Amino acid sequence: MIGRALQLLGAFDAEHRELTLSELARRADMPLSTAHRLMHELCEWGAVERGGDGLYRIGLRLWELGSLAPxxxxxxxxxxxxxxxxxxxxxxxxxxxxxxxxxxxxxxxxxxxxxxxxxxxxxxxxxxxxxxxxxxxxxxxxxxxxxxxxxxxxxxxxxxxxxxxxxxxxxxxxxxxxxxxxxxxxxxxxxxxxxxxxxxxxxxxxxxxxxxxxxxxxxxxxxxxxxxxxxxxxxxxxxx
Amino acid sequence: MIGRALQLLGAFDAEHRELTLSELARRADMPLSTAHRLMHELCEWGAVERGGDGLYRIGLRLWELGSLAPxxxxxxxxxxxxxxxxxxxxxxxxxxxxxxxxxxxxxxxxxxxxxxxxxxxxxxxxxxxxxxxxxxxxxxxxxxxxxxxxxxxxxxxxxxxxxxxxxxxxxxxxxxxxxxxxxxxxxxxxxxxxxxxxxxxxxxxxxxxxxxxxxxxxxxxxxxxxxxxxxxxxxxxxxx
DNA sequence: GCGCGGTTTCCGGAAAATGGAAGCTCTTAG
DNA sequence: CTAAGAGCTTCCATTTTCCGGAAACCGCGC
Missing domain, CATH: 3.30.450.40 (GAF domain)
Structure with a gap:
């Protein structure tokens, strides 16, 4: 389901620009394994990226897309x-x-x-x-x-x-x-x-x-x- | 599948900030009905929005997310x-x-x-x-x-x-x-x-x-x- | 060595996505 | 005024994919 992925992305906000997997799972209210798989997919596409420290952040690809907003x-x-x-x-x-x-x-x-x-x-x-x-x-x-x-x-x-x-x-x-x-x-x-x-x-x-x-x-x-x-x-x- | 949704979003670029459903389906290479359903979901969440003219554009929600990129x-x-x-x-x-x-x-x-x-x-x-x-x-x-x-x-x-x-x-x-x-x-x-x-x-x-x-x-x-x-x-x- | 928090992998059952087809709407042509 | 056509929307049986519990895994500190 696509909604879950969006739910995960929604876990990011101004106060939480970097999140660990578990934080994401908690904030989006879904099992760890599910969050993990979805984030992995999003990562591959460049919607989010993962720092060396394991933290997830919003990826450049998404920024790029966002900057196309009319x-x-x-x-x-x-x-x-x-x-x-x-x-x-x-x-x-x-x-x-x-x-x-x-x-x-x-x-x-x-x-x-x-x-x-x-x-x-x-x-x-x-x-x-x-x-x-x-x-x-x-x-x-x-x-x-x-x-x-x-x-x-x-x-x-x-x-x-x-x-x-x-x-x-x-x-x-x-x-x-x-x-x-x-x-x-x-x-x-x-x-x-x-x-x-x-x-x-x-x-x-x-x-x-x-x-x-x-x-x-x-x-x-x-x-x-x-x-x-x-x-x-x-x-x-x-x-x- | 989440990949298909991202594929659809990927159809937008600097030269194509507004797309009709059929253009989207063509550019993302998927059946019209599938594109339609996915876009509908993305729309509901605010990732994309639809003008009165039926054209799809990148939504504010996505812009907002993108502006959180580190x-x-x-x-x-x-x-x-x-x-x-x-x-x-x-x-x-x-x-x-x-x-x-x-x-x-x-x-x-x-x-x-x-x-x-x-x-x-x-x-x-x-x-x-x-x-x-x-x-x-x-x-x-x-x-x-x-x-x-x-x-x-x-x-x-x-x-x-x-x-x-x-x-x-x-x-x-x-x-x-x-x-x-x-x-x-x-x-x-x-x-x-x-x-x-x-x-x-x-x-x-x-x-x-x-x-x-x-x-x-x-x-x-x-x-x-x-x-x-x-x-x-x-x-x-x-x-x- | 052991426990702990967080992360990754696996897999069978369940649920959701898929897309062909038919119906709709609006515009253009005859 | 009817017909054809392009694009959009809805439906639904099929099947693919996702889901998430469980178990393994990985540092890290004690």
Whole structure:
């Protein structure tokens, strides 16, 4: 079964980039012998590799495949220079993210020099309802997705996290009409983020950029202009 | 069987980031119904995704996994700022690569503004024997790998490509003692590249940086100093 | 020598993959 | 308006392959 192999691969995450066979078997919840055989096959193909120390790691082949993901490089690479500009100008955290299902996935992140520490990581995931990028992506997601998110349970991170579906709907409408989102202390009590949508050639929203700053350090609207400008520049570059 | 699924994934490459079911079946050489079922499973897990147009693409989940590859982010992310410096200073092409088996895999690439067009691509592969990065990586590879490469057939790209094993051995020895490599018109007749090794904490060579410039535009040794400095800085950053 | 944690190999029963064929859908042609 | 065709999806009997318990194996420290 192919699912088991994927289950094994799923045992790897940011905190566990190297795993022993037994750890893998434990984390993927399957007998050692099974894990062994599957890992062996994956190894042969180059999906994972084994160091001299016996630890398994994700292989280059998989990295290579991953870098073919449509949102991966095409987006990431064209956006990178603009993100850097934004980072240079503001000296704040810059984030680039896409939506997958009902979650945000962070595709690139540039840490500003004197900036708030941000808890997200490249490749990491987060709820759509709290962050600046998340709100943008949710606002432009298909209705089914919006309903699923707003209908389900909404995680609370701080006392200011908006968890009321009706209020969220109003925020999303505002995001659509303003062209940017503001997440004010909704993730941590010291951070505020401003996000803006990136469109593809057909006008579809495919990603979002955001700036994350310390709460109270600047007025959101000044940032919004910057972020929107940058997002538009990226959109234009993507269509070229 | 797990091999078949990997075979299907292998059907994707830089020129074929989006494939229809029938193309996949054809490229992976298997019946349509089998391909269909496997792709369906892979889709469910998020390894691949299907656009509204019915085309399959590599999914975000796989990108995420790939970005956990040990050489992927750890190396890439710490190296990136240095590569950018190098690119800003020289305005030339900067490349970062690792070795896999008997090939070079390009991990990052920054195109210089007025630079020679380079044929390599992030995620792309190349022979170890011709490029600047390749020579560095080969020079510091385990003996078995060197023998395999030097014993096998050596691809020729231009009239100046070195294909004589004895001469290559001498070049590799020079790379080891000099601490940098020069590939002069060995890949294309207008390009010259200078590479230097990146070490990990234990002194193992884990990657290589190179500058690719137009042949005749600068003296290689001036570049060599820059590239070595940068490589050492990256090595130091990696150990920190 | 012995026990211990982790790894590798084996093999018969069980379960899941296989792929031919038929049905579906959409587009193009007559 | 019907027909042909290309590509996609579903079905299901066959058979191949995977599964995983058990046992051997391998350092390593006591």
């Amino acid at each position: 949102r991966g490089p095409g987006l990431r690479e064209t956006a990178l220079p603009f993100l850097e500009d934004l980072s240079l100008i503001t000296r704040e955290n810059v984030q680039l993210a896409v939506r997958e299902g009902t979650e945000v996935v962070f595709v690139e992140r540039i840490a500003g020099s004197g900036a708030v520490p941000v808890l997200t990581r490249v490749g990491g995931r987060f709820a759509l309802t709290a962050t600046g990028v998340g709100l943008v992506l949710l606002a432009h997601a298909p209705v089914e997705v919006q309903e699923e998110v707003l209908g389900g349970s909404i995680d609370r991170y701080t006392e200011r996290t908006v968890t009321d579906p009706a209020q969220l709907r109003r925020m999303l409408a505002a995001v659509r009409s303003n062209g940017f989102s503001i997440s004010d202390r909704q993730v941590t009590m010291d951070a505020l983020s401003v996000g803006a949508p990136i469109h593809d050639r057909r006008g579809q929203v495919v990603a979002a950029v955001s700036l994350v700053v310390r709460h109270g350090s600047t007025t959101p609207h000044a940032l919004a202009r910057l972020v929107r400008t940058s997002a538009q520049a990226i959109s234009r570059a993507l269509s070229a | 050489r992927g982010p750890g190396l890439r992310e710490t190296a990136l700022p240095f590569l950018e410096d190098l690119s800003l200073i020289t305005r030339e092409n900067v490349q970062l690569a690792v070795r896999e088996g008997t090939e070079v895999v390009f991990v990052e690439r920054i195109a210089g503004s007025g630079a020679v067009p380079v044929l390599t691509r992030v995620g792309g592969r190349f022979a170890l024997t011709a490029t600047g990065v390749g020579l560095v990586l080969l020079a510091h590879a385990p003996v078995e790998v060197q023998e395999e490469v030097l014993g096998g057939s050596i691809d020729r790209y231009t009239e100046r490509t070195v294909t004589d094993p004895a001469q290559l051995r001498r070049m590799l020895a020079a790379v080891r003692s000099n601490g940098f490599s020069i590939s002069d018109r060995q890949v294309t007749m207008d390009a010259l590249s200078v590479g230097a090794p990146i070490h990990d904490r234990r002194g193992q060579v884990v990657a290589a940086v190179s500058l690719v410039v137009r042949h005749g535009s600068t003296t290689p040794h001036a570049l060599a100093r820059l590239v070595r400095t940068s490589a050492q800085a990256i090595s130091r950053a990696l150990s920190a």
